Amino acid sequence: AQSVSQHNHHVILSEAASLELGCNYSYGGTVNLFWYVQYPGQHLQLLLKYFSGDPLVKGIKGFEAEFIKSKFSFNLRKPSVQWSDTAEYFCAVNAQGNDMRFGAGTRLTVKP
Amino acid sequence: DARVTQTPRHKVTEMGQEVTMRCQPILGHNTVFWYRQTMMQGLELLAYFRNRAPLDDSGMPKDRFSAEMPDATLATLKIQPSEPRDSAVYFCASGMQGWTQYFGPGTRLTVL
Numbered sequence: 001a002q003s004v005s006q007h008n009h010h011v012i013l014s015e016a017a018s019l020e021l022g023c024n025y026s027y028g029g030t031v032n033l034f035w036y037v038q039y040p041g042q043h044l045q046l047l048l049k050y051f052s053g054d055p056l057v058k059g060i061k062g063f064e065a066e067f068i069k070s071k072f073s074f075n076l077r078k079p080s081v082q083w084s085d086t087a088e089y090f091c092a093v094n095a096q097g098n099d100m101r102f103g104a105g106t107r108l109t110v111k112p
Numbered sequence: 113d114a115r116v117t118q119t120p121r122h123k124v125t126e127m128g129q130e131v132t133m134r135c136q137p138i139l140g141h142n143t144v145f146w147y148r149q150t151m152m153q154g155l156e157l158l159a160y161f162r163n164r165a166p167l168d169d170s171g172m173p174k175d176r177f178s179a180e181m182p183d184a185t186l187a188t189l190k191i192q193p194s195e196p197r198d199s200a201v202y203f204c205a206s207g208m209q210g211w212t213q214y215f216g217p218g219t220r221l222t223v224l
Contacts, residue, residue, distance in 0.1 A: 034212065043203060044155075044215040090155065092213075099143065099167075100213055104154050 002027045004093050006103035013081055014111050021076040021106050023091030033074040034092040034100070035065055044090060050074065061085070083112045114138045116216035118204050124222045130192040133219045136185055137206030144187045145205040145213060146172075146179055155203075161187065162209060194223045 007022040025031065032051050036044040048059025055067040065076045074091060091103040117136045125131055137144045145160040159169035164181040172179065176195070181187045191198055201220050205213040 032211065036215075043217050044205075046212055046214070049212060094211070099145075099160060099209070100207075102155055102157075 002093060002095055002101045004091055004101050004103040006089075006091050006106050008106045009104070010107045010109070012109045012111065015083055016080045017110075019076070019078040019081045019085075019108070021089055021091075021108070023074045023076065023103060024072050025074070025091075025093040025101075026072065027093060027095045028072075029095055032094040033065070033067060034094070035059065035063070035074075035076050036090040036092060036102075038088045038090065038105075040087065047076075047089070081108070081110050083110045086110045114214075116204055116206050116214050118202075118216040118219050120219060121217060122220045122222075124224065125194055126224050127195055128193040129223075130190065131194045131198075131221060131223075133189045133202055133204075133221070135187040135189075135204030135206075135216060137187065137204070138214055139185070141206035141208055141214075143207050143209055143213075144181060145207075146187070146189050147203040147205065148200045149203060149218075150200045158189070158202075191221075194221075196223045199223050 003026045005024045034049045035047040037047045038044045048057050050057045050067045058064045063078050088105045088107050090105045092100045094100040119134045143162045146158040148156045158172045159179040161181050178190045199222050201218045203218045204216045207213040
């Protein structure tokens with residue numbers, strides 16, 4: 001069965017630190033990959049997505065993610081985080097023809 | 113700017129009462145999802161519909177929860193009778209099969 005693993009439950013960083021959040025999935029076929037962000041008290045919003053093409057995907061607010069097929073990974077990165085990036089981040093995977101599975105989420109706290 | 117809408121945004125009720133939550137998916141989307149989010153369990157998929165037909169409701173307590181799509185513009189989630197452990201934020205999301213899900217603002221339910 002499809003599954004999505006996010007390695008870090010809670011990450012705490014200082015402003016300007018670099019961020020990398022891990023995401024691995026278990027499905028071996030063609031996949032669509034997503035990162036969603038949920039700011040405190042708000043709903044999930046799409047941060048970026050990968051369907052095909054360049055495996056390095058750029059999203060909103062300076063975020064990017066790299067699809068590494070051989071590692072079944074889609075890690076999220078940002079070179080310099082801001083206090084406003086404090087949120088919960090969800091990785092999601094959709095195997096074409098099936099529906100999306102979300103990871104458990106990683107809570108990011110950025111200290112000013 | 114098309115959005116998923118949910119009503120009510122907040123609901124406080126007493127144990128044993130019926131609760132109905134409504135969702136209007138984005139026009140043209142053929143798949144509608146219901147999720148529940150709590151601090152303890154995180155984001156849980158309750159049920160989803162494609163072309164108004166229920167595809168999977170295995171995440172839903174069958175004895176008290178029911179989900180329907182009376183038409184393509186309305187999805188409902190009912191809890192009868194409600195219990196304090198049902199307190200959570202309930203999100204509706206819509207999309208096209210295999211592609212991005214767009215989330216509504218959520219209904220924050222408190223059962224006293």
